[in-house]
Amino acid sequence: MLPAAFSLLADYTEDYAWFPDSASTFSEEVDSLYNWITGIGLFFFVIVIFALFYFAVKYRKAKGQKAESQVSHNTPLELAWSVIPSIFLVGMFIFGAKVYLDMRTVPDGSYGVGVQAFKWGWTMDYGKGTYHPELHLLLNEPTKLTMQSSDVIHSLYVPAFRAKKDVVPGRYNYMWFEPTVATPKVSDEELAAALKEVEESGGSWDQAAYDKYQFTPDGYKFYDLYCAEYCGENHSEMQTVVVVHETREDLDAWIKKYSSRGDDVSLEAYGEKLYNRRGCSSCHSIDGSQRVGPSYKDAYGSMRALANGSEVLVDENYLRESIIDPKAKIAAGYAPVMPSYKGQLSDDDIDSLIAYIKSLSEAGQ
Amino acid sequence: MSAGTTLPPGVVRDPGFPTQSENYLTNSKGVLSWIFTLDHKRIGVMYLVGVSLSFLLGGLLALALRWHLVDPDGALFSNAIYNQVFTLHGAIMVFLFIIPSIPAALGNFLVPVMLGAKDVAFPRLNLSSFYLWIFGAIFFVLALCGSGLDTGWTFYTPYSTTTDTSVIMATLGAFILGFSSIFTGLNFIVTINTMRPPGMTWFRMPLFLWATYATSIIQVLATPVLGITLLLLIAERTMQIGIFNPEFNGDPVTYQHFFWFYSHPAVYIMILPAFGIISEIISVHSHKHIFGYRFIAYSSIAIALLGFLVWGHHMFTAGMSDMTTIIFSALTFTVSIPSAIKVFNWLATMYKGSISLTTPMCYAISFIFLFTIGGLTGLHLGTLATDQHLHDTYFVVAHFHYVMVGGTLVAFLGGLFHWWPKMFGRMYNEAGGRVSAFLVFLGFNLTFLPQFVLGSRGMPRRYATYDPEFAFLHTMSTHGATLLGVGLLVALIVLLMSLINGRRAVANPWGGATLEWNCTSPPPFYNFERAPVVGDPYDFHDIEWDAENERYVTIEPERKLAPETKPVDTPAHAGGQN
Numbered sequence: 001m002l003p004a005a006f007s008l009l010a011d012y013t014e015d016y017a018w019f020p021d022s023a024s025t026f027s028e029e030v031d032s033l034y035n036w037i038t039g040i041g042l043f044f045f046v047i048v049i050f051a052l053f054y055f056a057v058k059y060r061k062a063k064g065q066k067a068e069s070q071v072s073h074n075t076p077l078e079l080a081w082s083v084i085p086s087i088f089l090v091g092m093f094i095f096g097a098k099v100y101l102d103m104r105t106v107p108d109g110s111y112g113v114g115v116q117a118f119k120w121g122w123t124m125d126y127g128k129g130t131y132h133p134e135l136h137l138l139l140n141e142p143t144k145l146t147m148q149s150s151d152v153i154h155s156l157y158v159p160a161f162r163a164k165k166d167v168v169p170g171r172y173n174y175m176w177f178e179p180t181v182a183t184p185k186v187s188d189e190e191l192a193a194a195l196k197e198v199e200e201s202g203g204s205w206d207q208a209a210y211d212k213y214q215f216t217p218d219g220y221k222f223y224d225l226y227c228a229e230y231c232g233e234n235h236s237e238m239q240t241v242v243v244v245h246e247t248r249e250d251l252d253a254w255i256k257k258y259s260s261r262g263d264d265v266s267l268e269a270y271g272e273k274l275y276n277r278r279g280c281s282s283c284h285s286i287d288g289s290q291r292v293g294p295s296y297k298d299a300y301g302s303m304r305a306l307a308n309g310s311e312v313l314v315d316e317n318y319l320r321e322s323i324i325d326p327k328a329k330i331a332a333g334y335a336p337v338m339p340s341y342k343g344q345l346s347d348d349d350i351d352s353l354i355a356y357i358k359s360l361s362e363a364g365q
Numbered sequence: 366m367s368a369g370t371t372l373p374p375g376v377v378r379d380p381g382f383p384t385q386s387e388n389y390l391t392n393s394k395g396v397l398s399w400i401f402t403l404d405h406k407r408i409g410v411m412y413l414v415g416v417s418l419s420f421l422l423g424g425l426l427a428l429a430l431r432w433h434l435v436d437p438d439g440a441l442f443s444n445a446i447y448n449q450v451f452t453l454h455g456a457i458m459v460f461l462f463i464i465p466s467i468p469a470a471l472g473n474f475l476v477p478v479m480l481g482a483k484d485v486a487f488p489r490l491n492l493s494s495f496y497l498w499i500f501g502a503i504f505f506v507l508a509l510c511g512s513g514l515d516t517g518w519t520f521y522t523p524y525s526t527t528t529d530t531s532v533i534m535a536t537l538g539a540f541i542l543g544f545s546s547i548f549t550g551l552n553f554i555v556t557i558n559t560m561r562p563p564g565m566t567w568f569r570m571p572l573f574l575w576a577t578y579a580t581s582i583i584q585v586l587a588t589p590v591l592g593i594t595l596l597l598l599i600a601e602r603t604m605q606i607g608i609f610n611p612e613f614n615g616d617p618v619t620y621q622h623f624f625w626f627y628s629h630p631a632v633y634i635m636i637l638p639a640f641g642i643i644s645e646i647i648s649v650h651s652h653k654h655i656f657g658y659r660f661i662a663y664s665s666i667a668i669a670l671l672g673f674l675v676w677g678h679h680m681f682t683a684g685m686s687d688m689t690t691i692i693f694s695a696l697t698f699t700v701s702i703p704s705a706i707k708v709f710n711w712l713a714t715m716y717k718g719s720i721s722l723t724t725p726m727c728y729a730i731s732f733i734f735l736f737t738i739g740g741l742t743g744l745h746l747g748t749l750a751t752d753q754h755l756h757d758t759y760f761v762v763a764h765f766h767y768v769m770v771g772g773t774l775v776a777f778l779g780g781l782f783h784w785w786p787k788m789f790g791r792m793y794n795e796a797g798g799r800v801s802a803f804l805v806f807l808g809f810n811l812t813f814l815p816q817f818v819l820g821s822r823g824m825p826r827r828y829a830t831y832d833p834e835f836a837f838l839h840t841m842s843t844h845g846a847t848l849l850g851v852g853l854l855v856a857l858i859v860l861l862m863s864l865i866n867g868r869r870a871v872a873n874p875w876g877g878a879t880l881e882w883n884c885t886s887p888p889p890f891y892n893f894e895r896a897p898v899v900g901d902p903y904d905f906h907d908i909e910w911d912a913e914n915e916r917y918v919t920i921e922p923e924r925k926l927a928p929e930t931k932p933v934d935t936p937a938h939a940g941g942q943n
Contacts, residue, residue, distance in 0.1 A: 020823045026750075034751045034821070041741035048708060048737050055715040056730055059651070060722055063876075064910025067653040069717040072903070078657050081709045082702060089698040089744070096748030097691045103753060104687050152524040153617055155682060155757060159823025162754040166683045168618060169523060170611025173684040211833060224832065228682075228757040228825040230517050232524060233445045236828035337527065 023181040023223060023244070024161035029099050031162070036095075040088050103163070106176040107142045115147040117154035117167040118339050119231055119292075120238040121279035129346050130259040133277055134216060135225055135242045137179050138251050144176040150339030155229035158242055166229055179244040183221040191219035204276050207237060216241060218254065233292075234282065261348055271356025274349055283338065286360055293338060294331050296356075301363025305332040319354050372909055375920040379911075380872045380885045387889035388790070403488035404890055408495050409474030410788065413781075415499065416470050419461035424850065426454040431812075431846040437833045447829035448515035455518035456509055456535070460542050461502050463769055464631060466777050467638035468584070469498070469549055472577050474788060476553055478881040478888055479571050481562040481897045486555040494548035501545055505538030517827065519628070522609040522620040526602065533602065536595045543588040546634075550584030553577055562880075564899035568662070571879045571902040572655065575662040576641025579669040580634050587630035587673070594623040618683050625676035633672040635769060637665055639776030640707055643729050646783050647711045649877040650726035651718030654903040657710040664703035671700040681749060682756045690749065697747040704740050708733060723875065724798030728779030731806040735771025739764060742817065760820025763813045771809055778805070778856060785860060786874045790887040791867030797859035804852030811845025871916035876908050883919075 019031055059068070113135065114125030123131050135158075137143050147156060149169040156175065157164040165175040194213045198205055205217040215221050222241035231238065245251040258277075261270040275281055275296075283292040294304070300319070303311050307330040312318055321328055323345065326338035345353070385391050389406045399407055430451055433441040442450060473491065477484050485491050508514070512531030516524055525532040557578050561570070570578075598620075600606050607613035609620040640661075648655040655661065677685065677693030685693075711733060720726065742764045745751045755761065778801075786792055815838040820826075824835050831839070870886040879902045884893055911918050 018818060018821055026753075030750050030754050033748065034745060034754075037744050037748060037751065041744060045737055045741055048712065049734060051712045052715070052730060052733055055712065055718070056720055056722065059715060059718050059720045061719040063721060064912065065719045067651065067717060067719040067905070070654045070905070071656070071717075072654040073657050073659070074713075077713075078660050078706070078710075082660075082706050085705050086702055089701065092744055092748045093695055093698050096750045096752075097694060099750030100690070100694075100753065101687065103750070152527065153521060153683075157757070157823070157825060159754070164682050164753050164756055168611075168616075168684055170614070170616060171684065224823070226823070226825045230448075230521070230524070230827040232515070233448060235448070236444065236825075236830045239832075335527075 020159040021181065021223060022160070022162075023179055024158075024163065025178045025180055026099070026103060027160065027162040027180075029102075033092075033095055033099060037092055040092075044085070103175070103177075106144045106174065110142040110144040110176055111138060112144050112146065113137075115145050115156060115167065116150060116344070117147065117156065117227070117238075118150040118279060119152065119337065120227070120234040120282050122156075122225070122227075122238070122240045123278060123344070125344075126255050126259075128259060130255055131278060131344065132258050133240045133279070134222075135240065136251055136254055137242065137244050138248055139179055139182045139244050139246050142176055142178045144174060147173050147175070151337060152231050153229050154227045154231050154238070157226045157228035158223060159226070160223035160242070164228055179242075182244045182246040183223065183242075186215050186219045186221065188219070191215070206276075207239065210241060216243060218243075218257075220245075237282075260346075261352060267352045267355035268359045270349075271352035271354070271359075274345075274353055275356055278341075278345070280353070293334055296360045298361045298363075300358045300361035302361070306330060307332050307334075307336075316354055319357060320350055323350055323353065372911060372918070373920060375922050376924070377911070378919040378921055379916065380883065382869065382872075383790075383885040383887065383889050387885070387891075388887055389890040390789070390887055392890045401492075403484070403492055405473050405477050405485050405488065405491060406788075406888065406890075408491055409470055409472075411495060412465060412470040412473055412498070413788075415495075415502070416462050416466045419457055419502065420466075423454055423457040423462055424853065426450055426457070428846055428850055430454060431843040433829070434831070434839045435836075435843050437831050437836050437839075439830050442829070444829040445513075445515065448517075448827075449513050451827060452515050452517050453506075453509055456505070456539075458769075459518055459631075459635075460505060460539050463635045463773055464542075464546060465498060465549075466773065467642065467780065468553070468577060468580050468634070469495075469545075471642070471777070471780050471784065472549070472553065472580075472638065475573065475784065475881060476556055476577060477560070478787075478884065478892055479574055479879055480556065480560055480565070481880045481883075481893050481899065482556065482560040483892050485552050486560060487552050490548055491552055494545040494552070497541060497545035497548065501538055501541030504541060505535065508534035508538050519624060521624075522598075522617045523611060526598075526610060533595070533599055536591070536598060540592050540595050543591050546584045547588050550581035550588075553581040554585065557581075562896040562899050568659065569899060569901060570662075572644035572658070572661055572665075573638075573641035573879075575665050576637045576639075576644070579665040580637045583630045583634050583637075583669050583672065587627050587634075590623065591627040594620070594627070597623065618680065618685070621680050621683060622676070625679045626673075629676035629679065630669075630672045632765075632768075633668055635773050637668060639732070639773045640665060640704075642776045642780035642783070643711060643732050644707075645877075645879070646725045646729040646779055647714050648903050649783075649875050649879075650723055650729070651715050651720050652876055652905050652908075653714055653718035654901075654905065655710070656713035656716075657706075658903070660706055661710050664706050667703045668700060671696070671703070675700050678747060678752075681752045694747060694749050698744075701740065701743060701747070704736075708737055708740070721875075722799075723782075724793070724795060724802060725779045725783035725875070727799050727802035728775055728782060728805075731802055732772065732775045732779060734806070735767055735775060735809065739767030739771055742767065754823075755820055757826055758820035759816040759824045759826055762826050763816035763820060766813050766816075771813070775805065775809075778802075781860070782856075783875070784881070785863070786870030787881055787886050787888070789864060790870050790885075791863040792870050792874065793859050793863035793867055797855065797862075801852050801856035801859055804855055805849060806852075808845050808847070808849030808852050812842050812849055813845070815839075815841045815845070871914065873908075873917040873919075876905065876910065876917035878902055878904055878908060882917075 116123040122133050124135050125131055147167040149167045154167040161177045163175055163177045165173050198209055220243040222243050225240045225242050227238035285291050285295040286297055288295045288297040299314050302314050304314050305311055324342045326340055327336045330336045389404055433439050514531045514535055520532050597608055601609050605613045607615040609615045609617055644661055675697045678697045782798055819835055819838050872885050873882040880897055883897050907919050908917050909920050
C-alpha cells in the first residue's frame, strides 16, 4: 500500500507500485479486502502449485512403469476440499457486500455535485450556473455525485478513491465518497512558468499539459478521473482530474472564479474559455479540420448545407438554436449526436460562445 | 502381432495400422469427397482448419493491439481504428474461435469414437452445422469489417444503436453462428443419450463426454436468448418499442441483461470442454485412474446449471438495485466451488501416478497453473467492494485471458497434441512440442501478469491511449505477447512438420484406456467394425508398454476353451475313459 506521501507526486506513481494513491475512506477498506483475498488466494495457489510441480517431478517414471496406486476416490477428502474453501468464500462475500453497502449509502447532508457525461468529456455542476470539467472537492467532506449522460453509457472512475459507477442515459446514477487526502497547490512561480510556457507554445491547457506538469491550470495537484465504460472513438481521452481542497474557503474561491464571466473579461475571451471548458473542443475544431461536428473556422456568415437538403445562413440565431436544440438543423455529412445545452449555459455564456465563433471567421470580424 | 520381450503373459490386443482404403483420410479422394463428406472425423478436421484460421486472424489482431500500446499515445493506429481492431479481435476470438474450438473441432472427431459408434446421430445435420458456421463466419466478419463496427464484441446499447444498422448485421452473424452451435449441441446430446455401446453406463463415460454433454446443454438452452435479443433489437430500431433506447423510455441496462444471459453461459461453453480434455490428459499421462470421477462429472453439470444464474456480475457497477447486486455476488461465489474441486481432483490423480512428461502433459500442467490464477483472481471480481475498483480495468482483461487463453486455448493445444497422432496418424517431435508448451507458458504469463497490476493501479480497459505512468507495464505485456506468438508458431510448425516427416503413429501411443485408443491411428472410416468391449475408461491395469514396438498394448488373459480337452471318442459305457 502506498503511503500518503506519494500524493505529492500527484497521480504519478512509481513503476513498481501496486495500487494508485489511497485518498478516500473507501480506499483503505477496499485495499485491505483486496490484500486479504490475495493472501487467501496465494495460500491456495502455493499449495496447488507446490503439489503440481512436486508430483510432476516425484512421480515421473519411465514408460511402462505402473502407477504406485490406483485409488480412485476418497469421499471424506473430497468433501473436505469442497467445504473448507467455501468457508473462505462466504467470508469474502460478506465483507465485500458490507463495504459495498457502505458505498451505496450516502450520509445525510453530503456535499452535492452534478455530473454530466458526454462523448467525450465531463461537466461538473457546482450549482448557481457554475460548470467546470474538473471535479473539485473538500477534504473530509462526504460528497455525492448525481450523474447523468447526454448520449451513451459512460462510467465515472476515480482510482485513488477506489470508486466507480456507470453513467447510464435515461436514469440518474449516484455515487459518493469522502476524500481523505488533499491535493496540494504548487508554488506560484512554478505555476506562472508553466502557464507562460503553454501560452508561448500557442496552445491551451489540454490533456498533454495536465500530463506534463501534473497540476491544473490553477496550480493544484490532482487525482485522475477516467471514463471506464467504452463509449466510442475518444473513450481513452475522456479524462479529467479531481482536486481536493483543504479548506472550504479555498474551494469557494475556486468556484467563484469560474462562476461567471467577470466584468473585465471580454465576450470573445470568455467564449474561448467556455469552448475549452464545456466540451465544445472535443467535437468542433477551430482550425478547419474535420471532427465529429463542423469546424468553427469561417463558419459564421457562411451558407451551410443541411442534412434535409436545404441551406441555412450561419448567423447568431442559427448558432443559438444549434446550442440549445442541436437536432433541429443537422449539418449535412454529420450525425445528430450533439447533446442539448439547454439550461446548462446562461444567456451570457451563449453570447460569449457566439462572439468567440464570430471571431474565428472573416465575416464576423 | 508379436509381443515385446518384457510383456507379461497374455494375449496382446492391438489393432495395428489401417490400410489406405480404411484410413478415413485416404479412403476417398478429391475435393468433393471432403465437401460432401458425412464422416464426423472429416467434418472435425475441416472445423479444425476453420477455427485455426480464425485464431490466426484474431491472434494477429491481438499482436497489433499490443504493439499499438507500447506507446502511451498509441504507436500504430488512430483511436477509431484501434477501437475497430479490438472489436474484431474480441468478436473473432469469442464467436469464431473459442466457442467452436473444442466442441466442434475436437468434439466432432472424438465423441463418436469415444462412444465406439460409427458416426454421430445425425450426420447430415452435422455437416449442415459446419456450413452454417462457414456462412456465419463470413457474414459476421463482413458485417464487422464492412461497417467498421467499433462497439466491442458486447454491442452495448445505446452506443451500438446510435451508430448505424451494422449492430443488427453483426448480431445476425452471431445468431447464424449460434444456430451452428445449437445444431452441434443437439447432435451431441442425442448421440450421447442413444448411441453409447452396451456396458457404457453414464458413469462409465469418459469425462470428456461428460464435459461435452454439459456444454451441449448450455448451447441448446442459452443460444436462443441471443436470437430473442436480436429480434428485440430489430423491433427497437424499426418500431421504437422502447426496450433498450432511453430516448423512448427504454433502459440500456436491459440489453446487458439479455446479452449476458446468453454470453455468460457461453463462457462455460468455452471452458467446460477444456476441463474434459484436462481430465483425460492428466489421467492418461499419469497412467492412473482419475480421482473422484463422480465429483468431476457432477461438477460439470453443476457448472452448466449455476452458470445460468450469475450473469449479473457483469453489471456490478451499472446501477442495479443493491439487493440484486448482492444476490448475484453470492451466486457468483457458488460457481467457483465446482471449478476448485476439479483442480484438486487433477492433483490427486497425479499423486502416486506414473507420470510421463509428454507434450500434452506439459500443456495440462501449464493449464492447471494458469487456470488456478484465472480462477483465484475471479474472487477479487466476485467480491463487491473490490469489484467497484477493478471493474472495467485491465484486471478484468487479465482475469478472463487467464481463463480463456491460459485455460481454454492451452487445453485446446494440449488436446490437439494428445489426439494429433489419432487424428492424422503421425507422431510429432516431442522436444519441439515441449518447447512450444514452455514458450506459450512463459509468453502468456509475461503478457498478462503485468495486466493484473495495471488494473489494480486503475488502468481502464479498451483505452487506445493511456497515461505515461502505465507505459512500463504495457511494454512488458507487449513483449510477452510477442513471445506467446512465437510459442504458438513453434507449436504450429511442430504439428505441420509431423505431417511431412513424422513417424507413423501406433494405435495407442500414450497408454489411454478410452475407446478411441482401441482403433487404429488414424481410425478407419467406419471407426469400429462392431461395438467394442467397454470397461472402466480409466482402468490402466491391463495396459502395458511394449518397448520393442514403442507402443502401448492391452494385455488380455489368455482365454481357454472349455472344456479344455477334446471329449473322448468312445463313451464310458462302451468301455472308454480308461
